């Protein structure tokens with residue numbers, strides 16, 4: 468073993484003290500929900516997801532706590548409590564009929580341990596771990612194709628597809644564990660963000676612990692740190708149900724990245740560069756950009772601790788994502804909108820990858836930072852150069868395929884805006900503002916008084932869009948890697 472990074476966390480999972488508004492669930496609300504209170508956990512889980520769907524239908528914000536009308540039977544109150552825990556990671560729950568406290572405080576810590584990058588050490592560690600038979604192992608089936616020895620220790624191979632990150636797959640995992648491996652107390656989860664999000668959620672629902680073995684760059688620097696797990700609730704979008712749940716430990720084996728497809732590597736590289744842009748103590752970003760371009764796990768292995776530690780420290784300071792942790796959304800305001808547009812217009816396998824959308828979003832956020840936050844020209848040019856040099860930006864022609872429309876299509880900014888202000892009407896309100904993480908320099912986050920996000924008006928957004936299209940298309944006109952950037956638009 469080489470490096471070891473500690474992640475600490477401490478939080479009240481259902482912070483009722485923060486809630487000012489409450490939604491009361493009544494018998495009437497539950498009429499639509501088929502719950503026969505028979506005690507079967509499958510039925511209970513299905514019913515929980517029906518409650519979550521109802522809440523999504525009502526567009527209930529997370530800031531609203533949940534309470535129940537006193538005439539509801541105890542089982543129904545239990546159902547609302549469990550659904551509250553899942554509703555986008557735990558709204559506050561108050562049960563007027565019991566003494567149950569909603570402010571239980573939890574804390575803990577775990578290690579992220581990095582294995583020697585050029586050895587089979589990981590497989591050996593895992594095989595040794597399996598010898599005591601305490602683990603229920605879930606693994607991405609693509610990894611098993613490449614790392615045959617892991618096959619022998621896997622109980623449940625899974626397909627890593629966003630369209631399968633659903634209640635149905637989750638219930639399938641819980642069922643398999645409950646039926647055939649009840650004696651196993653810990654999940655060993657080997658995969659990228661999809662498998663780790665759903666595997667960790669399944670383990671937490673059963674009250675079991677889990678160990679993560681991230682297999683994508685994105686999972687190594689992002690998804691395995693911070694305790695978020697969950698699933699999508701179609702048609703309501705990504706990660707709409709989940710928990711905060713922290714692993715016992717994370718085993719990091721950069722050698723797994725040798726088989727990672729190039730596009731997935733670049734997608735993870737975008738999050739790596741994002742961490743470097745946000746980190747006031749980042750070492751040379753230009754060197755990192757060059758290393759990311761090489762797509763070489765061995766080169767990157769020595770960089771991972773710094774990139775991981777940055778998020779681990781943020782999570783330790785703000786485990787429940789109530790404040791400072793929001794800065795990790797740099798590049799994500801436009802990025803999430805592009806992902807949503809892509810998923811609504813093209814098939815899963817042709818859609819934009821998360822990191823690709825974030826890379827485009829970071830370019831846009833830098834333009835907005837210069838336009839509204841006085842990001843100095845030399846920083847602006849250097850950071851755009853870093854994005855370009857790292858090769859994380861997808862080509863405009865590729866983006867055209869992923870979005871089903873060209874980046875310079877005149878309708879795109881309006882469609883993106885409607886996603887950013889969560890208003891799907893075509894005559895959406897142009898008076899609204901969208902919220903952005905912006906930079907006033909590398910590692911320097913622009914602030915709006917106490918808030919970490921900056922409001923941006925529709926007019927400012929449109930103005931930045933003109934600049935963005937100009938720069939984005941220009942970047943790909945010639946392909947010289949030694950292009951020197953000096954944008955004075």
Ligand SMILES: NC(=O)c1ccc[n+]([C@@H]2O[C@H](COP(=O)([O-])OP(=O)(O)OC[C@H]3O[C@@H](n4cnc5c(N)ncnc54)[C@H](O)[C@@H]3O)[C@@H](O)[C@H]2O)c1
Nearest residue numbers: 609627659660661662682683685686689690695723726727
């Ligand atoms: N929990 C969090 O904090 C968090 C953070 C970021 C993203 N996410 C989630 O992560 C998901 C995206 O995850 P991802 O980008 O890590 O990838 P992924 O899990 O979608 O996997 C991408 C592809 O790479 C394949 N693959 C994975 N590892 C491989 C390997 N070592 N060799 C060969 N092929 C391999 C997979 O089979 C899949 O086809 C999204 O669902 C997103 O919501 C979660």
Ligand SMILES: [Zn+2]
Nearest residue numbers: 738799821825
């Ligand atoms: Zn991200």
